[in-house]
Amino acid sequence: MSKGKKTLMYGFLILTSAVSIFPLYYMFASATNKSVDVVRGRLLPGTELFNNFKALCANQNLGRAMWNSFRNAVILTLIAMLVCSIAGYGFEIYHDKGKDAVMNVLLLAMMLPFVAIMIPLFKMFSQMKMVNSWAAFMLPTISTPFLIMMFRQAARSFPHDIIEAARIDGLTELGIFFRMFVPTMKSTYGAAVTVTFMNAWNNYLWPKVIFQTEESTTMPMLVANLMGGYTVDYGMLMVGVLICTLPTAIIFFCLQKSFTEGITGSVK
């Protein structure tokens, strides 16, 4: 490759990376500055982080929102992993015409926009007196065609010999799934956990509909509230944004390797 081309390529990558990183740096820097300095466009880290954090805690019930978001996202992710991975495994390992047809029908659910089913869901849960319950938040998003497909794809590369051998050894079908399949599919689970946790944590529309009391406020709702007042304290806002972003960023960094590997398995 010529030198000019190489420079162009690296230049493009560096520029794109800089643009990708900058708003995040801006969030960091702003979280440590006074609102007036943020507005003036100050980009250097300041010393106001703790004060902004104190202001946020005085203004909003941060602990409660964090706890709500964590509880919702963790429980949802755990249940979704179990339900969707066993379904994907079932579709692939025991596949026949009937199951393939069912899978094709389920895939249609990918095309249903959430706004379209939101109102009937809300009515359904209010009839069951489940508005504000975390079960109502979770139930519609536990099982997704995307996850089922991902695990079905992963099960395709799972050797049938192992299953046959395990059967001869007397393992039950459920035992084969838990003792043979689950441990070998770590990167698929890693990718699935990343996607599911992020979606659950970041979800804004459905919580806004189903959580109608202040007690059930989630982190994204709390952050949105910070913009609501007449004057906006940008330093405080950015601390909120920062805290809301940290858990998903940490999950992403911890599972990054398996995330890319798992996605690779799913697009094969």
Next chain:
Amino acid sequence: MNSDDNSGTNSRKKKGLSLAKKHNLTGWAFLLPAALLIVVFSFYPMFQAFILSLKKGVGQNLTWNGIGMYTRILKDPTFRQSLFNTFFYLIIQVPVMLVLALVLASILNNKNLRFKGLFRTMIFLPCATSLVSYSMIFRSMFANDGFINTVLRNLGMSPVGWFQNAWAARFVIIIALIWRWTGYNMVFYLSGLQNIEYSVYEAARIDGATALQSFLKITVPLLKPTILLTTIMSINGTLQLFDESVNLTSGGPGKATMTMAHYIYNTSFVQSPNFSYAAAMSIVIMLMVAVLSLIQMKVGDSRE
């Protein structure tokens, strides 16, 4: 002796059949919970939404209304505006983002590139922010007295009222969307590229193909299934755009940046709630998503 043999094969056959049957049932049992959840919490509500869209009234006092809500959509200027906005975002943002993601992925797929992992992580990082969070970051950066305008002023240019001007506000939304989602799509392309033997590129280079040629003749055709997947996901996502419209621009100025999902939410829960009308609009969105996805799949197939 003969009969003994027969009974032996019979019982073996019987056992074999029942084992296959058992496995078949196990399979159904494994997929049942997931399938039931999707039926109860996706398909059934969709059916309910359709029924609701044919009625009118408040709460439990609903009466049949035929296609009344659908004819109302045709005459609703706000719906037209939100439809225009959503499709404007779609037409500009989705192609720009996907092409950018594809170009980045094929650069990062280069074997001799240094700091590959670092570049990939940095470009993917925006995906770790929640939609509300990044909306807030962009809102603050593009605020009247915010960072972008300060830079413009320092460069001797006049500041722009990003959220006072309809086109400027739409531009900010598009920029924000591209920023948030390019890395996400790039990861899908990078994964797809790993299935292409690198020697194909080396052979093409030896045969004298330029980088552009091998991009258009090797990368794009071989990545077609992944391109199809990301296109459908992006179209679907953009048609359902909500968080950005609510938090980045509040739909303003006026209703100039309001998306369809935002308008449906407002119709359902903000102004005097009208579930039936909101349901009718959401059915229209669903049809658009379905039609666009089907066209995509057809186009994807015909190029085989």
